[in-house]
Amino acid sequence: MSGAALFAFSADTNAVGTLTAKASFVPAASTTGVSGLRLVSGKQVKQSWVRIVEGAYDSGTVRSTLATNPRDTKTYEAVTSKFNSPFYDAVSDYGWYYF
Numbered sequence: 001m002s003g004a005a006l007f008a009f010s011a012d013t014n015a016v017g018t019l020t021a022k023a024s025f026v027p028a029a030s031t032t033g034v035s036g037l038r039l040v041s042g043k044q045v046k047q048s049w050v051r052i053v054e055g056a057y058d059s060g061t062v063r064s065t066l067a068t069n070p071r072d073t074k075t076y077e078a079v080t081s082k083f084n085s086p087f088y089d090a091v092s093d094y095g096w097y098y099f
Contacts, residue, residue, distance in 0.1 A: 007037050007045070011052075011092035019084040021059075021092040023048035024077035027067035027099075043098040044070045048078045055088035070099045 006029035011021045025045040032042050039045075046067045052059045064078035084090055 007031070007034055007039060009037055009050075009094045013084045017084045018081050019052060019054075019090050019092070020079065020081040021050040021052050021094065022077055022079045023050050023064070023094040023096070024075055025064075025096070026075055027070055027072040038094070039096060040098060045096045046070070046099045047097040048076065049095050049097075050078045050080050051093045052080055052082055052090060053093075054082065054085060054090035057082060057085075 006026040007024070009023045011019065013019045025048050027044055027046060030042065030044060031039040034041070048064045049061045051061050059080045059082065062078050062080040064076045067076055078094075
């Protein structure tokens, strides 16, 4: 199981001004051949994390549930949200932990 659709990161602001950062993965998927997304090739992800910083606000590192089986085909995701202030620039970040 491999492919970019099995790994994703997004940071979007909706119509009412809520900024959401999300990083998702499928543990059974190999990162081999997947470019971008800061993935290490040839690994399997067991946990993702996201973070939003804006002005004095810091969400801290928000982690997905930890996958314990590298053959698991369920999608896991880390998600954090906040109201996007027009007075500050928001910065989102993300990353992965591997089996």
